[in-house]
Amino acid sequence: MCLLCVSYELVCFMKILTRLKRLVAPDLGSLQFVKDTFFTKTCCYNSIGGQFIRSTCSIPTSLSAMESPVHQSSPHSPTSMSTKVAVAQMTSTSNTDANFSTIQQLTKQAKQQDCSMIFFPENFNFLGHHFTESLNIAQPLDGAFVQRYRQLARDVGIWMSLGGFQEQGPDPDHLYNTHIIVDSSGGVQATYRKIHLFDVDVPNGPVLMESRFTSPGHGLSVCDKTPVGRIGLTVCYDLRFPEVYQRLVFDHGAEVLLVPSAFTVETGKAHWEVLLRARAIETQTYVIAAAQAGRHNEKRVSYGHSLIVDPWGEVVGRLSNGEETGIAVADIDFERLGQIRKTMPIDIHRGKGLKHLKTN
16 A cells, blocks of 8 residues: 555545544533444335335535545445446337347346346336327336336346436326335345436437427435445436536435436537536546437437446446447446545545535
């Protein structure tokens, strides 16, 4: 270990000792406060079949409560220093059986290559000609569509990120665009309903008004104890709002950020890779972005180019053909993630900087 890292860790350790001394010295009752200073209990609610399921996890507090970086050493990181994952790319259509068959093949390929988790794009289950088709096909999360993907994960023995499912919404005219995490036993571990809806007249492209038929979600979502540590869930257009990713990492300790997408060709050419690399660099986090690719029907074409980006902003996995169906495999290296964060402790510097930001 380099002298810089040793010195840095010693300084952090001494700061923690000093803080503990101040907190514990008055009385033994302060021990509970020490515990609460390091970890806050956060309740996450996932809507499954109209029922709210509560799970409690420990999330490191922000810099104001602790002087070492939240994201430098998550208690939920895997014991292995690296794990292999697969990012998928596909061309979904209105044929849900054909889409499932494609996903089944890609999932088996990932398992054969010793991947612990595979990531699929937005609209993995269905991509039709008109939004009314999406409304008609929407199902609750305990419906038949999700059940067969859960069974697939169980049969193959792999974790799956299903990024952008047409979940039955709050009324007949709206659905939710929902990102689902399924574990290798077929259990639903986390869900996230897309917050930022794509209402854009794309230059030289289609007019897409997602809010016409989609209700936005409320709240961020992280998933602990996955094969790739603590993951932060987003969907597609969320990518253009960096505060989402900063909160997932700096407030909630995410180590890997997921961006399943169906980017248009025009916006993809201009912004796809640069935005993904920017999110990885500014949060010092792995970013995994599964993409829809190629022509879905006479009205819709997607950009493709699924990517895995490391915390230094380097692309470590890529499907460079914007029309192919397949997977790209890469290692999520937790030692590299830790070294990058130690060498340039952005979280500490961000906390200090926030104290000096003032609006005139």
